Amino acid sequence: MICAPSLSFSCPLGFVPDRIGAGRSSEVFAEGPDRVVKLYRQPFEPQAVVNELAASRLAHGFGLPVPRAFGLVGRAGRTGILFARLDGPPMMVRYACNPFGLLLALRRMARIQHAIHACPAPGLPSQHGRLRHQIAGARVPEPLRAAALAALDRLPAGDRLCHGDVHPGNVIATSAGLHLIDWQKAAAGNPAADVARSELMLRYGRFGPAWFSRLPPVRTARRLIAAWYVASYRAASGLPQEAIAAWRLPVAVARLFGQPAGTDAELLAAIEALARQSPEFEKAIVFAGLGQNPG
CATH class of the missing domain: 3.90.1200.10 (Aminoglycoside phosphotransferase (APH), C-terminal lobe)
Known part of the structure; x- marks a missing residue:
């Protein structure tokens, strides 16, 4: 059986306590008990953000297992999308x-x-x-x-x-x-x-x-x-x-x-x-x- 190696991280200066995920192009933060905001890193591609919002709404409308997208938001000078929160690990x-x-x-x-x-x-x-x-x-x-x-x-x-x-x-x-x-x-x-x-x-x-x-x-x-x-x-x-x-x-x-x-x-x-x-x-x-x- 092969398992991914355990990784531990120390909290850097300026750590934001409500950040719940991060990737190459974005970070995800809690926004109340039932929503999250996905903020794109700078610089970002505006068309990719618009495309994610449109595609997420399209897929959710078809009844696919996709979090509901509420719309575009701005936080601390960054652009993001407000989503319904999914509780669980990758x-x-x-x-x-x-x-x-x-x-x-x-x-x-x-x-x-x-x-x-x-x-x-x-x-x-x-x-x-x-x-x-x-x-x-x-x-x-x-x-x-x-x-x-x-x-x-x-x-x-x-x-x-x-x-x-x-x-x-x-x-x-x-x-x-x-x-x-x-x-x-x-x-x-x-x-x-x-x-x-x-x-x-x-x-x-x-x-x-x-x-x-x-x-x-x-x-x-x-x-x-x-x-x-x-x-x-x-x-x-x-x-x-x-x-x-x-x-x-x-x-x-x-x-x-x-x-x-x-x-x-x-x-x-x-x-x-x-x-x-x-x-x-x-x-x-x-x-x-x-x-x-x-x-």
Whole structure:
């Protein structure tokens, strides 16, 4: 059994006692007994905030397990969204030392994602367009970028509601069941791409310190967990394995657009292996010139 290492934190100067969560782009603070405010870090992307509010309201309106979003707020010069409070830990924390419970929770998460994909996404940005933008700015050699863009061009856009970042860190385990948060990456797109993103995050997303993620037993466990998740989604949806596999290259390259992470080198190696299966990769290498560094 593999458990995430225990982490302890001392309270820094200026610690805010009602802060109940934090991520790369935001912090979450208690706002009374039944609400929280998610404040975005400076600088922030205004469109991402507007998109999260719109997508959260859309998903909640469809009856999906999503906290109700009340609206935009300002606190201490920062912009945020006021949400209904969810009581419970993140799913990964809840099941960190319970492998069997984690597998069952992953199956429930896959079913929630399938339910999301049954909904339309009017007014949300294009998943295809977002991936193209991210691939264009990804930290990869040019042949890999060219191969990813060529693969993306062959794939259907879709118009389904896609969360864009379904993984255990964005799922809260409450007494009423699992609830999905962090909808700023939501888009109208193809369900297979959304599942490929979840598979990617389960294998290469942040999970404890970088050294922990690189341990061979942890890497093996994450590969098996990702495979279990994809199998669970396919069992719920009937989506062919080939449909998800077709999105792996563009989704993986797009992942290297954001802030660097400790698993980037491992992900880049996986991208190179995926790209070798693409005829566009060989064409791009030739175009770059023999003996030249394509990066």
